[in-house]
Amino acid sequence: MDEFSENTVAEPRQPSIDPDEVAKFSAMAAEWWDPKGKFKPLHKFNPVRLGFIRDTACAHFALDGTARKPLEGLRVLDIGCGGGLVSEPMARLGASVTGVDASEANIKTALTHAREGGLDIDYRAGTAEGLLEAGVEPFDIVLNLEVVEHVADPAQFMKDTAALLRPGGLMIAATLNRTPKAFALAIVGAEYVLRWLPPGTHEFSKFLTPAEVAAPLQMAGLETDRPQGVSYNPVSDSWRLSDDTKVNYMLVARRPVSPGGG
Ligand SMILES: C[S@@+](CC[C@H](N)C(=O)[O-])C[C@H]1O[C@@H](n2cnc3c(N)ncnc32)[C@H](O)[C@@H]1O
Numbered sequence: 510m511d512e513f514s515e516n517t518v519a520e521p522r523q524p525s526i527d528p529d530e531v532a533k534f535s536a537m538a539a540e541w542w543d544p545k546g547k548f549k550p551l552h553k554f555n556p557v558r559l560g561f562i563r564d565t566a567c568a569h570f571a572l573d574g575t576a577r578k579p580l581e582g583l584r585v586l587d588i589g590c591g592g593g594l595v596s597e598p599m600a601r602l603g604a605s606v607t608g609v610d611a612s613e614a615n616i617k618t619a620l621t622h623a624r625e626g627g628l629d630i631d632y633r634a635g636t637a638e639g640l641l642e643a644g645v646e647p648f649d650i651v652l653n654l655e656v657v658e659h660v661a662d663p664a665q666f667m668k669d670t671a672a673l674l675r676p677g678g679l680m681i682a683a684t685l686n687r688t689p690k691a692f693a694l695a696i697v698g699a700e701y702v703l704r705w706l707p708p709g710t711h712e713f714s715k716f717l718t719p720a721e722v723a724a725p726l727q728m729a730g731l732e733t734d735r736p737q738g739v740s741y742n743p744v745s746d747s748w749r750l751s752d753d754t755k756v757n758y759m760l761v762a763r764r765p766v767s768p769g770g771g
Pocket residue numbers: 525526527530531534535551588589590591592594595609610611612615635636637653654655656659660661
C-alpha cells in the first residue's frame with residue numbers, strides 16, 4: 510500500500526462519481542497550480558470567491574475578519590477540492606481543512622503542493638457519500654465549489670454534502686446557472702471562442718438553477734440565502750460580486766442550531 514492509498518475513503522460504491530467527468534479532471538491534474546494553464550479561469554476567479562467565503566464565514570460565526578487567522582478552530586470540508594486552490598487559502602486563514610476529491614490524481618497534486626508550501630491539509634481521495642459512510646464528524650463549514658455540475662446525481666450530492674454540515678454550520682456552494690446567457694458565456698465564449706477551458710469541460714444540461722441547488726439543501730434542513738452572482742468584467746479582466754446570477758453564482762446555506770429554527 511503506498512502512502513497515498515491511506516488517503517482514500519470508502520472505495521467500493523461511490524454513486525456521485527461520473528467516471529467521464531473525473532477522468533477529464535485527472536487528465537489535467539498536473540496543471541492545477543499553473544495560473545496560465547487549463548485552470549486559469551479558477552485562478553482568476555479565486556480572489557473574489559475567497560473574499561466572499563472569508564467575509565461570509567466571519568459574519569456567520571461572528572469572527573474578527575482583521576485577525577491574522579480568523580478561521581482558527583473551524584473545521585472546513587472542501588468537497589471536490591481539485592488541486593486545492595481554495596483548501597490552501599482556507600488553511601492559511603487558520604482553518605483545519607479536509608479536502609476531498611474523486612480524482613486520485615488531483616489529490617496527489619494537492620498533497621504535493623501543500624507540502625511544498627508547508628501546509629498541513631487532510632487531503633483524501635473520495636466522495637461525500639464516502640465520508641458519510643466512514644462516519645466523519647460533521648464540519649463547521651462545507652465548501653461545495655464548482656463540483657455539482659460534474660457529479661452523477663446532483664440532488665443526492667447536495668443532500669449528502671448537507672449531511673456533512675453540523676448544526677450551526679455554514680455551506681457555500683457555487684456553480685453555473687442553466688440559462689441562455691450561461692450557455693453563451695460559459696460554454697461558447699469560455700470554451701470555444703476565448704479557449705479559457707478545453708472544449709467539453711462543461712455540459713450545459715448539467716448546469717443548475719439556484720432553485721435546483723437550494724431545494725435538496727432545504728429538504729435536508731438547511732436554510733438558504735438569496736444567490737450571489739459573480740460576473741466577469743472583460744475591461745478589467747477580473748471577476749466581481751454582482752446582482753447577476755445568470756452565469757456564475759454562489760449560494761450560502763446554513764444549518765439551524767435546532768431543527769426548525771434557532
Ligand atoms: C471544476 S473542479 C473544482 C475544483 C475546486 N472545487 C475549485 O473550485 O477550485 C471540479 C472537481 O470536482 C471533482 N469531482 C467530480 N465529481 C466528484 C464527486 N462525485 N465527488 C468529489 N469530487 C468530485 C473533480 O475531480 C474536480 O476536481
